[in-house]
Amino acid sequence: MTVATASTIKTQLEAGSYPSNTLSSDNIFDYAQYEARRKYPSCEIETVQPESTTETKKSTETTVMYEIRYFVRNLGVRTDEIANQKLVEDVIIAQMESMVLQDHKVVFESKTWKRSQINKAPGHPAYTVSVLKISVRQITATTATADGTLIFILANSNVANPPASNYTYTNVFDVDLKAGYRDIEEGYVGSNIPKHFAGNLTGNFICSIMVNAADLGSTGEKLDEMTKLLSTGEKPTYQFTYTNKTADESTITNTFDCEVESVQMQYSTRDGVVFQLIAKLISDVSVVIT
Numbered sequence: 001m002t003v004a005t006a007s008t009i010k011t012q013l014e015a016g017s018y019p020s021n022t023l024s025s026d027n028i029f030d031y032a033q034y035e036a037r038r039k040y041p042s043c044e045i046e047t048v049q050p051e052s053t054t055e056t057k058k059s060t061e062t063t064v065m066y067e068i069r070y071f072v073r074n075l076g077v078r079t080d081e082i083a084n085q086k087l088v089e090d091v092i093i094a095q096m097e098s099m100v101l102q103d104h105k106v107v108f109e110s111k112t113w114k115r116s117q118i119n120k121a122p123g124h125p126a127y128t129v130s131v132l133k134i135s136v137r138q139i140t141a142t143t144a145t146a147d148g149t150l151i152f153i154l155a156n157s158n159v160a161n162p163p164a165s166n167y168t169y170t171n172v173f174d175v176d177l178k179a180g181y182r183d184i185e186e187g188y189v190g191s192n193i194p195k196h197f198a199g200n201l202t203g204n205f206i207c208s209i210m211v212n213a214a215d216l217g218s219t220g221e222k223l224d225e226m227t228k229l230l231s232t233g234e235k236p237t238y239q240f241t242y243t244n245k246t247a248d249e250s251t252i253t254n255t256f257d258c259e260v261e262s263v264q265m266q267y268s269t270r271d272g273v274v275f276q277l278i279a280k281l282i283s284d285v286s287v288v289i290t
Contacts, residue, residue: 003051003062003101003102004064004099004100004102005030006030006031006045006046006047007030009030009066009068009096010028010029010030012095012096012099013028013045013092014028016091016092016094016095017091018087019084019087019088021041022041022072022087022088023043023070027042027043028042028043028044029043029045030045031044031045031046039071040071040125041071042070042071043068043070043071044068044069045067045068045069046066046067046069047064047065048065048067049063049135050064051064052064059139059140059210060139060140061139062102062137062140064101064102064136065134065136066134067131067132067134068092068096068132068134069129069131070088070129071128072085072128073126073127074117074119074125074126074127082128085115085128088130089130093111093113093132096111101136102136107137107138107139108135108136108137109134109135109136109137110134110135111134112132112133113131113132114130114131114133115131116128116129116131148171148173148207148242148243148244149168149169149170150168150169150172150207150209150240151169151240151241151242151243152221152239152240153166153238153241153255156239156257157237157238157239158236159221160225160228160230160231161218161220161225162221163220163221167221169209170212171209172207172208172209173208173210174206175205175206175208175244176206176207177203177205177206177242177254177256177285178203178204179201179202179203179256179284180201181199181200181201182198183197184196184197184198184199185197201282201283201284202281203281203285204278204279204280204281205240205242205258205277205278205281206276206278207277208266208276208277209223209276211223223263223277226238226263227260227262227263235259235260236259237258237259237282238257238260238279239255239257239258240255240258240279241253241254241255251289251290252288253287253288253290254285254286254287255285255286255288256283256284256285256286257282258279258280258281258282258283259279259280260277260278261278261280262278263275263278264276264278
């Protein structure tokens with residue numbers, strides 16, 4: 001993963017074509033200058049927020065912030081000075097727009113100018129400073145240990161082109177597992193209270209899976225193969241074991257048989273590729289807590 005640094009931004013800015021007597025390689029710095037020794041005009045680059053991460057079970061969000069500060073001494077010719085300041089700002093922003101600040105999936109990138117007039121004291125020259133604040137946020141696959149895993153059980157499944165062994169989906173979340181039996185009411189003479197009988201099994205398993213490359217393929221346990229029919233024209237049947245943590249860190253394991261009804265591919269700028277799996281239960285759910 002490539003992340004821009006103050007040094008690489010300096011190299012990018014040095015390649016710009018600036019108005020005469022403004023910026024060159026001699027007065028562009030990849031560090032903050034000492035105020036008493038600051039050059040006018042000059043430009044300094046600083047990484048004001050190094051790589052900072054926010055991690056969830058789904059993804060890792062990395063944010064980096066930079067500041068580019070352009071200083072020029074005020075000489076009293078105000079209109080011309082501001083016009084010249086704008087020309088330099090335009091070159092800086094153009095150079096930054098053409099630079100790749102981070103690779104992979106950048107989901108947010110902002111570049112904001114702020115210009116200030118500074119007149120500190122008679123012993124220090126009055127100057128104008130233009131500050132370009134750059135914030136970049138990108139999304140990568142999470143490195144956190146996923147609590148939710150879904151295991152395809154080969155021995156008790158009937159799929160086309162079966163794999164050689166069980167297969168585990170390692171990042172499973174937003175799970176909804178519902179099971180029960182329909183109710184059949186039957187009235188009879190002599191009472192207004194009907195009799196109740198158990199009907200057919202009903203239930204669904206719904207989950208989202210953050211997809212890895214290995215989760216797709218040509219064998220029957222892969223996500224992109226689950227909705228395909230067997231050679232007989234029948235639906236394949238799957239046995240899955242879903243595992244997650246309870247509030248007290250115990251492990252709860254659900255094992256069930258199902259038929260896959262749909263697989264929805266969700267491509268989001270906030271995350272990687274997510275598949276939503278919806279299956280109809282064809283067996284009771286076996287629950288084990290360890």
